[in-house]
Amino acid sequence: MDVNAIKQQFPILNQEVNGHPLVYLDSSATSQKPLSVIEAVEAYYKENNSNVHRGVHTLGTRATDQYEGSREKVRSFINADSTKEIIFTRGTTTSINIVASSYARMNVGPGDEIVITQMEHHSNLIPWQQVAKATGASLVYLPLQEDGTITIEDAKKTITGQTKIVAMAHVSNVLGTINPIKEIAAIAHQHDAIMVVDGAQGAPHMKVDVEDLDCDFYAFSGHKMCGPTGIGVLYGKQHLLENMEPIEFGGEMIDFVNLYDSTWKELPWKFEGGTPIIAGAIGLGAAIDFLEDIGHQEIVDHENELAAYALKQMRTIDGLSIYGPEQRAGLVTFNLDDVHPHDTATVLDAEGIAVRAGHHCAQPLMKWLNVSATARASFYLYNSKEDVDRLVEGLLKTKEYFGNVFE
Template identity: 80%
Template sequence: MDVKAIRQQFPILDQEVNGHPLVYLDSSATSQKPIQVIEAVNDYYRQHNSNVHRGVHTLGSRATDLYEGAREKVRRFINASSTQEVIFTRGTTTAINIVASSYARANLKPGDEIVTTQMEHHSNIIPWQQAARATGATLKFIPLQEDGTVTLEDVKNTITPNTKVVAIAHVSNVLGTIHPVKEITKIAHENGAVVVVDGAQGAPHIEVDVQDMDCDFYAFSGHKMCAPTGIGVLYGKRELLENMEPIEFGGEMIDFVNLYDSTWKELPWKFEGGTPIIAGAVGLGAAIDFLSEIGMDNILEHEQKLADYAMERIRTIDGIQVFGPEHRAALVTFNLDDVHPHDVATALDSFGIAVRAGHHCCQPLMKWLNVTATARASFYLYNTEDDVEKLVDGLLKTKEFFGDVF
C-alpha cells in the first residue's frame, strides 16, 4: 500500500492548522474524502442532477442509474445476496432505528429479552431502550472483561431462549474491540434471536461478508468510509425486511394510494420514503470503488500495524493510561494524568493534531471505565507512523506544559 500516494488523493490533508501541517487523527468520528469522491458528487450535480425513479427524461434516467448502480456496489462490498437487501438511510443511527422501530416493536412482548453490551454507541443503546419500553421487553448486557472484550462463554450465559434481539457493535468506537460477530450470531441463532450489527466502525476498516457472518441486520455510515455525510446503509435479510412495515411514509415508497389506505413498493424502496440522498449514494459508490481498488485486506493490515505502533509509542509516556484490549482496531483511547481530555485535545490542536475528546457517545462505557471522558486518536488508510510520532511529541509537550502550570 503506497500511503504517500494515497495521501495525495485527499486534498484536505494538504494544509496547515495553527501553523503546523495537519495531522488528522479523528477518522472514527468522520473520515476525510478523496478527490474521486468529491469529483463524483460534483459531477452528479453538474451533469446528472434529477430526481430518481420518477421521470422518463434523460436526466432522470441517468440519476436513477447512478443511484441504483451505487446500491449494487454496496451489495458487492458487503456480499449481500440481493440489492433488495440494501436500503439507503441517513446513516447508522437511522438504520438501527428502523430495525428497533419496525422489527422489534412488532415482534417483542413482555418477557422477551434484548441483549447488548455496555460499550455500545448511544445509537445502539437508546433505540433498544425505547423498544423495550414500548413492548415490555427486558434489556440485558453481556459482561465485559477487564480489557473491554467479551467472552463467548459470557455470551452463551447471557443469551437465553427468551432472547429475541442481540444488538452489538462490530468494532467499539472507544476501545477498538473487534467482536467475534460470526460466533456471537451463531449462539444467538441457536436461541432463536436475530442479530443486529452496528458496523459504523467495522465496514470502513474490515472486509464485511454478511452472508458468511450470517447476521440478520448490518448498519453502517458512508461518512466514516470516505463517502459524504448523510448517507448510510441498512442491510437486512430479505425474509425479515419483507415482513417489516416502513417507518416513514410519503412519496417514493408507495405502490398505490387510496383515500383510506395504501400499499407499499417492493424492497428496498418501501423503506426509502421521500426523495432519497442521491448525491450521497453516488459518493458512497465512488468511495467503495476507491476502497476496493486499494483492497480492504491491505487497509486492515496497514491500520493494525499503525495501531500496534501507536500503542507501543504512547505507552512510553509516563502518566498515560490506555484503555482497551491489546488486539484492536485502528484507534487508541487514553487519558493523561491530571489533564482533562478536552485540555489534551485543545493542546494537541495547537500543534495541528486533531483528536477526539469526550464521552464519544458512550456514557455507560465511561461509567464502566470510571472516567468522565477520554481522548481518542483514530487512524485510517491515509495515516502514517510519522503522524504517530507527531502525536507522541504533542503529548509530551502537553504533559510538560500542564506540569509547569501545576
C-alpha cells in the same frame, strides 16, 4: 501501501492548522474524502441532477442508473445476496432505528429480552431502551472482561430462550474491540433470536461479508468510509425486511394509494420514502470504488501496524492511561494523568493534531471505565507512523505544559 500517494488524493489533508502540517487522527468520528468522491458528487450536480425513479427523460434515467448502480456496489461490498437487502438511509443511527421501530416493536413483548453490551455507541443503545419501555421487554447486558472484550462463554450464558434480539457493535468506537460477530450470531440463532450489528466502525476498516457473518441486520455510514455525510446503509435479510412495516410514509415508497388505505412498493424502495439521498449514494459508490482499488487486506494490515506502533510509542509516556485490548482496530483511547481530555485535545490542536475528546457517545462505557471522558486517536489509510510520532511529541508537550502549570 504507498501512504504518501494516498494522502495526496485527500485535498483537505494538504494544509496547515495553527502553523503546523495537519495530522488528522479523528477518522472514527468522520473520515476525510478523496478527490474521486468529491468529483463524483460534483459531477452528479453538474451533469445529471434530477430525481430518481420518476422521470423518463435523459437526466432522470442517468440519475437513476447511478443511484441504483451504487446500491449494487454496496451489495457487492458487503456480499449481500440481493440489492433488495440494501436500504439507503441517513446513516447508522437511522438504520438501527428502523430495525428498532419496525422489526422490534412487531416481534418483542413483555418477558422478552434484548441483549446488548456496555461498549455500545448511544445509537445502538437508546433505540433498544425505547423498545424495552414501549414493549415491556428487558435489556440484558453481556458482561465485559477487564480489557473490554467479551467471551463466548459469557454469551452462551447471557443469550437464552427469552432473548429475541442481540445488538452489538462490530468494533467499539472507544476501545477498538473487535467483537466475534459470527460466533455471537450463531448463538443467537440457536435461540431463535436475531443479530443486529452496528457496523459503523467495521465496514470502513475491514472486509465485511454479511453472508459469512450470518447477521440479520448490519448498519453502517458512508461518512466514516471516505463517503459523503448524510448517507448510510441498512442491510437486512430479505425475508425479515419483507415482513416489516416502513416507518416513514409518503412519496416513492407507495404502490397504490386510495382514499383510506395504501400499499407499499417492493424492497428496497418501501423503506426509502421521499426523494432519496441521491448525491450521497453516488458519492458512497465512488468511495467503495476507492477503497476496493486499494484493497481491504492492505487497509487492515496498515491499520494494525499503526495501532501496534502507536501502542508501543505511547506506552513510553509516563502517566498515560490506555484503554482497550491489545488486539484492536486502528484507534487508541487514552488519558493523561491530571489533564482533562478536552485540555489534551486543545493543546494537540495547537500543534496541528486533530483528536477526539469527550464521552464518544458512549456514556455507560465511560462509567464502566471509571472516567468522565477520554481522548481518542483514530487512524485510517491516509495516516502514517510519522503521524503517530507527531502525536507522541504533542502528548509530551501537553504533559510538560500542564506539569509546569501545576508546579
